[in-house]
Amino acid sequence: MNRFDNSNQNLVRALEYIPLGAQTFSKSQMAFPKGAAPLFIKRGQGCIVTDADDNEYIDFVNGLLAISLGYCDPCVDQAVMKQMQSGVSFSLSHPIEIDVAEKICELIPCAEQVRFAKNGSDATSAAIRLARAYTNKEHIAVCGYHGWQDWYIGSTSRNLGVPASTQALTHTFEYNNLESLEQLLKSHDIAAVIMEPMNIAYPEKGYLKGVKSLCEQYQAVLIFDETITGFRFDLGGAQSLFGVSPDLATFGKGIANGFPISVVCGKKEIMALMNDIFFSGTFAGETLSLAATYATIEKIQRNQVTQHLSQLGSLLTDKLNKIIIDNDIQDWVYTSGHPSWSFIHIANQGKYSAIQLRSLFIQEMAKRGILINASHNLSYAHKEKHIQTLLKAYSEVLPILANCVAKQNLEELFSGEPLQSVFKVR
Numbered sequence: 001m002n003r004f005d006n007s008n009q010n011l012v013r014a015l016e017y018i019p020l021g022a023q024t025f026s027k028s029q030m031a032f033p034k035g036a037a038p039l040f041i042k043r044g045q046g047c048i049v050t051d052a053d054d055n056e057y058i059d060f061v062n063g064l065l066a067i068s069l070g071y072c073d074p075c076v077d078q079a080v081m082k083q084m085q086s087g088v089s090f091s092l093s094h095p096i097e098i099d100v101a102e103k104i105c106e107l108i109p110c111a112e113q114v115r116f117a118k119n120g121s122d123a124t125s126a127a128i129r130l131a132r133a134y135t136n137k138e139h140i141a142v143c144g145y146h147g148w149q150d151w152y153i154g155s156t157s158r159n160l161g162v163p164a165s166t167q168a169l170t171h172t173f174e175y176n177n178l179e180s181l182e183q184l185l186k187s188h189d190i191a192a193v194i195m196e197p198m199n200i201a202y203p204e205k206g207y208l209k210g211v212k213s214l215c216e217q218y219q220a221v222l223i224f225d226e227t228i229t230g231f232r233f234d235l236g237g238a239q240s241l242f243g244v245s246p247d248l249a250t251f252g253k254g255i256a257n258g259f260p261i262s263v264v265c266g267k268k269e270i271m272a273l274m275n276d277i278f279f280s281g282t283f284a285g286e287t288l289s290l291a292a293t294y295a296t297i298e299k300i301q302r303n304q305v306t307q308h309l310s311q312l313g314s315l316l317t318d319k320l321n322k323i324i325i326d327n328d329i330q331d332w333v334y335t336s337g338h339p340s341w342s343f344i345h346i347a348n349q350g351k352y353s354a355i356q357l358r359s360l361f362i363q364e365m366a367k368r369g370i371l372i373n374a375s376h377n378l379s380y381a382h383k384e385k386h387i388q389t390l391l392k393a394y395s396e397v398l399p400i401l402a403n404c405v406a407k408q409n410l411e412e413l414f415s416g417e418p419l420q421s422v423f424k425v426r
């Protein structure tokens with residue numbers, strides 16, 4: 001009897017009917033090693049999830065950062081159940097759309113007007129179309145991950161199926177390097193500069209302001225993709241934390257504690273073009289997710305959730321950095337990012353690739369009741385005791401990784417199928 005029998009059996013069934021066996025690479029056997037980690041989750045409560053074999057984990061993946069308060073948060077779920085009693089999707093707009101739009105405009109510096117969608121990719125794609133319409137230019141400068149649509153994914157190594165003519169319009173620039181952006185702005189007619197305001201690295205002093213000035217100089221629309229940073233780094237998003245307001249911004253993920261909704265918002269002058277471009281969705285005004293958004297934002301505000309995430313995350317990274325140094329592996333294992341969304345990097349070491357070492361890492365953490373991939377996606381349900389359990393797991397697992405590199409015996413230690421690379425943008 002294997003600890004992951006039901007997960008593995010589900011995978012066999014899934015692969016028959018669902019290509020990849022999952023809805024995204026990030027939840028598939030390419031991201032969690034088959035046989036060494038769970039592949040299916042049955043339920044969650046707070047920060048604890050139960051896999052298909054009834055194993056329990058403290059979850060540091062948190063629905064790919066969709067869970068900001070915790071699974072089954074009572075405030076959010078009650079708001080959703082109340083709304084459900086009077087209907088879900090209607091034939092006309094519902095006033096709750098205005099309530100949520102007003103709330104977002106109250107909290108997000110750049111938000112003067114708001115439209116809703118379902119996935120982060122919908123919101124970023126809408127922002128790009130608006131920027132192209134506003135500037136009458138076609139080229140796009142990107143920095144970070146912005147979703148699955150042609151205009152973005154064509155700029156990555158996963159560009160199969162994207163027309164070459166579309167790929168030719170999107171260009172990547174390097175974070176914290178103003179020159180790399182300016183080169184693009186000089187050499188192409190750039191309609192929009194879209195970026196995650198921060199992912200693994202903090203913005204250097206003056207960097208985001210510099211990006212904004214360049215956008216003004218070259219008349220490009222500045223879009224902050226706050227799909228992850230929004231309502232996580234700060235109540236007003238990364239734009240508030242770093243004091244730089246873009247022209248447009250997008251939100252998604254944790255804004256509704258797991259309910260499907262995304263937001264594109266920004267300056268009225270640009271948002272007004274929504275009347276002229278085409279941006280539309282049958283479910284964009286779906287009321288359960290809007291009720292969840294309102295309740296989630298209110299709780300984040302009321303309970304000072306972003307401060308909680310920062311404090312807890314700082315405790316984690318401070319102690320984790322010490323464990324890394326104690327094991328003398330800082331050359332190839334290190335942390336980065338904001339405390340509320342910090343990363344654990346594992347580089348190639350000795351004869352092993354980063355991906356082999358990460359496979360072993362995920363296996364060993366799963367054995368200790370920790371579900372993790374490459375980052376600590378904190379939610380309000382994580383408390384200090386969960387961080388202490390995580391740190392204890394690290395203090396056992398990092399020496400295993402160090403020993404395995406020294407003894408070159410990963411093949412003996414790892415019992416699953418190794419991960420596979422999808423593409424790398426962070």
Ligand SMILES: Cc1ncc(COP(=O)(O)O)c(C=O)c1O
Pocket residue numbers: 118119120121122124144145146147148196225226227228252253
């Ligand atoms: C920064 C960022 N933008 C956009 C997206 C796309 O969001 P979705 O997967 O909801 O379409 C993601 C998803 O991971 C993201 O992290």
